[in-house]
Amino acid sequence: MIGVDWGTTSFRAFRIARDGTIRDRRVALRGLLNVPDNRFADTLREEIGPWLAAGEQHVLLAGMIGSRQGWKEAPYLSCPAGAREVADCLVDIEFDWGQVKLVPGLSAADEAGVAEVMRGEETQVFGVLGAMGHSALACLPGTHSKWVKVEHGRIIRFTTHMTGETFGALCGHTILGRMMREGPAGGEPFDEGVRRSRDPGGLLHHIFGARSLVLAGQLAETDAQAYLSGILIGHEVRAALPAEPGQVVHTIGAPELTVLYARAISACGGYPERHDGEAAARGLALIGGHATWR
Amino acid sequence: MIGVDWGTTSFRAFRIARDGTIRDRRVALRGLLNVPDNRFADTLREEIGPWLAAGEQHVLLAGMIGSRQGWKEAPYLSCPAGAREVADCLVDIEFDWGQVKLVPGLSAADEAGVAEVMRGEETQVFGVLGAMGHSALACLPGTHSKWVKVEHGRIIRFTTHMTGETFGALCGHTILGRMMREGPAGGEPFDEGVRRSRDPGGLLHHIFGARSLVLAGQLAETDAQAYLSGILIGHEVRAALPAEPGQVVHTIGAPELTVLYARAISACGGYPERHDGEAAARGLALIGGHATWR
Numbered sequence: 001m002i003g004v005d006w007g008t009t010s011f012r013a014f015r016i017a018r019d020g021t022i023r024d025r026r027v028a029l030r031g032l033l034n035v036p037d038n039r040f041a042d043t044l045r046e047e048i049g050p051w052l053a054a055g056e057q058h059v060l061l062a063g064m065i066g067s068r069q070g071w072k073e074a075p076y077l078s079c080p081a082g083a084r085e086v087a088d089c090l091v092d093i094e095f096d097w098g099q100v101k102l103v104p105g106l107s108a109a110d111e112a113g114v115a116e117v118m119r120g121e122e123t124q125v126f127g128v129l130g131a132m133g134h135s136a137l138a139c140l141p142g143t144h145s146k147w148v149k150v151e152h153g154r155i156i157r158f159t160t161h162m163t164g165e166t167f168g169a170l171c172g173h174t175i176l177g178r179m180m181r182e183g184p185a186g187g188e189p190f191d192e193g194v195r196r197s198r199d200p201g202g203l204l205h206h207i208f209g210a211r212s213l214v215l216a217g218q219l220a221e222t223d224a225q226a227y228l229s230g231i232l233i234g235h236e237v238r239a240a241l242p243a244e245p246g247q248v249v250h251t252i253g254a255p256e257l258t259v260l261y262a263r264a265i266s267a268c269g270g271y272p273e274r275h276d277g278e279a280a281a282r283g284l285a286l287i288g289g290h291a292t293w294r
Numbered sequence: 295m296i297g298v299d300w301g302t303t304s305f306r307a308f309r310i311a312r313d314g315t316i317r318d319r320r321v322a323l324r325g326l327l328n329v330p331d332n333r334f335a336d337t338l339r340e341e342i343g344p345w346l347a348a349g350e351q352h353v354l355l356a357g358m359i360g361s362r363q364g365w366k367e368a369p370y371l372s373c374p375a376g377a378r379e380v381a382d383c384l385v386d387i388e389f390d391w392g393q394v395k396l397v398p399g400l401s402a403a404d405e406a407g408v409a410e411v412m413r414g415e416e417t418q419v420f421g422v423l424g425a426m427g428h429s430a431l432a433c434l435p436g437t438h439s440k441w442v443k444v445e446h447g448r449i450i451r452f453t454t455h456m457t458g459e460t461f462g463a464l465c466g467h468t469i470l471g472r473m474m475r476e477g478p479a480g481g482e483p484f485d486e487g488v489r490r491s492r493d494p495g496g497l498l499h500h501i502f503g504a505r506s507l508v509l510a511g512q513l514a515e516t517d518a519q520a521y522l523s524g525i526l527i528g529h530e531v532r533a534a535l536p537a538e539p540g541q542v543v544h545t546i547g548a549p550e551l552t553v554l555y556a557r558a559i560s561a562c563g564g565y566p567e568r569h570d571g572e573a574a575a576r577g578l579a580l581i582g583g584h585a586t587w588r
Contacts, residue, residue, distance in 0.1 A: 115509065116502075145498075159495055168468075199405070201405070202532070203529065204457050204533070205533060207460070209408050209409075212454070235497065236496065239496025
């Protein structure tokens with residue numbers, strides 16, 4: 001089968017063997033925002049045409065491609081949901097060169113009953129089920145980080161944290177960015193920011209330190225960005241980690257992000273276990289295995 | 295004397311009688327950013343020329359005009375500091391049509407020892423000393439809100455919260471803003487945001503609700519901005535208010551902001567006492583009264 005993780009900015013396709021091994025892969029900057037005139041069918045054919053010609057027929061798409069802004073809307077499925085429930089709710093798409101199905105996103109409510117949605121992350125979480133016990137916690141860092149509670153192979157609930165997007169807005173559009181110069185993303189200033197997130201005063205106060213410490217000569221302009229990143233990720237991790245220490249957190253995503261989150265999780269008393277971005281391919285294979293193909 | 299609250303965007307001048315009453319006032323959008331080629335002397339003369347001609351000679355300037363980006367830098371004075379200490383550290387400026395002095399900003403460290411700075415807010419706080427007891431807490435909401443601890447007429451310490459600027463960056467430069475439409479600033483959605491700030495999950499999680507609740511049809515697009523504002527102000531107030539309830543908070547600033555802060559402070563168990571923007575004039579009069587003029 002062919003599995004595609006099709007998001008807002010990128011398109012990642014995998015040719016997957018019956019036993020789940022990845023036979024081939026393609027990555028392109030052809031996310032939703034980069035597909036002109038909604039030419040999704042043409043884009044898909046251009047990217048995976050050779051694999052279709054080689055005999056593949058089953059194509060499974062996950063991610064924002066199934067949103068209202070995507071090819072076709074696949075309604076959210078309510079949690080709890082596992083790969084089997086998701087496979088039962090795939091949405092068919094017209095495509096002349098093969099069978100294409102969309103993975104639905106998931107909806108849930110947080111502890112206070114506030115609505116939550118995800119699209120694509122559920123597939124990545126299913127991709128690391130093999131490494132999880134009966135009960136597990138996963139963290140998928142990014143523009144909108146997700147923290148996902150898994151029990152017996154099903155996603156029970158999750159929360160979104162706008163950490164990446166807030167970081168970008170603060171660096172690009174507030175006085176904090178004006179004092180920053182290019183520098184390393186991790187290291188001691190990042191750790192210092194994570195430590196800072198434990199202090200009283202709250203996030204809106206802590207972030208001002210990325211300015212006041214520079215003014216006071218106690219933070220280099222080249223370290224301010226890493227310090228701010230540490231404050232924000234520290235706040236996210238502290239809010240999302242259970243109070244009791246020792247929680248294992250399966251961290252799934254791009255290495256440059258999961259390495260920072262792993263540092264923050266450790267600093268906050270958790271045990272990070274890092275997984276790579278191929279989790280999506282394994283999740284697509286799992287869902288595709290449960291699906292009913294013609 | 296003449297007192298001027300001269301900030302980044304606005305210029306507010308007061309002609310003050312010997313007994314502290316305000317005889318006249320001028321407001322202009324001639325803040326630092328709007329003064330071409332650093333023509334501060336010309337700007338000042340144009341604005342207060344008639345008062346100088348009428349015999350005023352003593353001119354006291356407070357605010358960002360004393361920063362590195364302003365007319366002349368007035369070094370920060372360390373807390374604790376009262377109006378008398380500030381008056382002892384005024385910085386003289388060359389001006390052919392009168393005696394001009396700059397009020398220095400204040401520096402401090404928060405509970406964790408992180409550097410803090412303010413410029414202009416100290417003068418507003420001194421302006422409401424008359425309404426304060428021996429020990430008081432003041433809140434000056436804005437782009438960079440300040441919470442100021444006052445004891446026996448002196449500013450002991452303070453913290454900055456980047457609430458206003460973060461709100462602007464989130465509305466203008468994240469996905470949250472794309473779902474928002476013009477609506478009222480306060481009301482029930484604001485209060486709901488303040489309540490939300492009490493829930494577990496943290497600020498970076500709560501703000502996502504301004505999107506997910508709209509997606510779920512539980513929040514109107516015209517209410518999303520007020521809800522987000524309530525979340526951010528709620529987080530600021532909860533972090534800055536002492537744990538024990540019943541704290542009186544002197545809220546100083548523009549009425550459209552202090553009315554929102556008063557709602558949030560009440561909801562979080564504090565007692566707001568609102569003061570208007572003329573606090574700056576009264577503070578300038580107090581400092582000017584302690585100053586040594588030629």
